[in-house]
Amino acid sequence: MRYRSVTATRLGSPDVLQITEHDLRDPSKGEARIKVLAASVCRPDITARTGKALYHGTPLGHKAPFIPGYAIIGDVDAVGDEVTEVVVGDRVGALTIIGGYSEYVYWRSDRLIPVPAILNPAEAVTLILNYIVAYQTMHRSAKVKEGQTVLIIGASGGIGTALLQLGKLSHLKMYGVASGSKHSIVTAMGATPIDYHTQDVVEFARQAEPEGLDAVFDGMMRLDYIQGGLSLLRRGGTLVSYGEPTGFGALARILATAIIVNVLPNGKSFKLYGTSAYAFNKRPFLEDWATLFKLLEEGSIAPVIAQKFPLLEAARANALLESGTVIGNVVLVAPELL
Numbered sequence: 001m002r003y004r005s006v007t008a009t010r011l012g013s014p015d016v017l018q019i020t021e022h023d024l025r026d027p028s029k030g031e032a033r034i035k036v037l038a039a040s041v042c043r044p045d046i047t048a049r050t051g052k053a054l055y056h057g058t059p060l061g062h063k064a065p066f067i068p069g070y071a072i073i074g075d076v077d078a079v080g081d082e083v084t085e086v087v088v089g090d091r092v093g094a095l096t097i098i099g100g101y102s103e104y105v106y107w108r109s110d111r112l113i114p115v116p117a118i119l120n121p122a123e124a125v126t127l128i129l130n131y132i133v134a135y136q137t138m139h140r141s142a143k144v145k146e147g148q149t150v151l152i153i154g155a156s157g158g159i160g161t162a163l164l165q166l167g168k169l170s171h172l173k174m175y176g177v178a179s180g181s182k183h184s185i186v187t188a189m190g191a192t193p194i195d196y197h198t199q200d201v202v203e204f205a206r207q208a209e210p211e212g213l214d215a216v217f218d219g220m221m222r223l224d225y226i227q228g229g230l231s232l233l234r235r236g237g238t239l240v241s242y243g244e245p246t247g248f249g250a251l252a253r254i255l256a257t258a259i260i261v262n263v264l265p266n267g268k269s270f271k272l273y274g275t276s277a278y279a280f281n282k283r284p285f286l287e288d289w290a291t292l293f294k295l296l297e298e299g300s301i302a303p304v305i306a307q308k309f310p311l312l313e314a315a316r317a318n319a320l321l322e323s324g325t326v327i328g329n330v331v332l333v334a335p336e337l338l
């Protein structure tokens, strides 16, 4: 039997994404085979495909051809020897980083995430990447408390809309930086929008909150936003940057800023967040995914899905996300879920 994936045949625009066929093999020892029900299409998929990821050109970089796809939800379809964590039929998720745009994925069984079968896979897959980033930056990095005031930079995106929903749940007072055309969603989610095209973000926030902000969430990882955000914090405030740096030079400047801010006795802190921590300690991630699945099941969060595409139409889905018009998430789904 054969199955299909969407492969980045070389680095470049979405049309390098082509359907490829592979033999369906039995899973190896310690591995599960997952029939994919939903896969996320996210910003890091684009930076990997275009060769703009920070690690491109290093031994960690993806060399074409490779199958993109950072996160999946699916059903265990077969297991290899010595698999104890899952059985055939279990609903699972995986933070694949690459490999998700595929009808079947083979994954180490001890790296699978238990997912309640009652959840809609298209919604649940947004929790595997975008919501875990939002939840952990908010509750583990910034440790927000009810009533606090925060600024969200990149508020209309996949992670930004998740931050807005989680912030509303925590009764935060929120400001959201987004293009004017996307302000209605920022307002609908309970935040005051700021248009970075036409307004001075720092000046607006300073005038609105002269006492300062408790937290700033920065999805751009740009030094101008970081320095502006830090200047807005009150004593005890935290700025968390979770975006992808544009290069090693930019990363070095940001790291130097973090060191200086964190040693200065000004009561402000600057934290960098990355899901790469999952490779070293999965426990906090499993706890937080379980919390997020519960919030989704009880209807406390409702992921904003701009569009769903059939799994094999990843090229169209990538082109849409890259167009800059998307609000929220873009998701690929198996044909039976369309």
Ligand SMILES: NC(=O)c1ccc[n+]([C@@H]2O[C@H](COP(=O)([O-])OP(=O)(O)OC[C@H]3O[C@@H](n4cnc5c(N)ncnc54)[C@H](OP(=O)(O)O)[C@@H]3O)[C@@H](O)[C@H]2O)c1
Binding pocket: 042, 043, 044, 047, 129, 130, 133, 153, 154, 155, 156, 157, 158, 159, 160, 177, 178, 179, 180, 182, 196, 219, 220, 242, 243, 244, 273, 274, 275, 276, 324, 326, 328
């Ligand atoms: N740390 C991690 O582990 C991790 C994991 C996933 C993603 N990321 C990174 O996090 C960042 C955000 O990801 P995402 O999935 O939310 O991306 P996304 O869905 O593409 O959203 C990014 C948003 O940024 C806004 N934007 C673009 N230029 C801007 C600017 N100059 N100022 C303010 N907003 C601007 C865009 O909205 P407007 O049209 O409103 O401008 C867009 O909605 C990306 O850099 C991504 O690579 C990091």
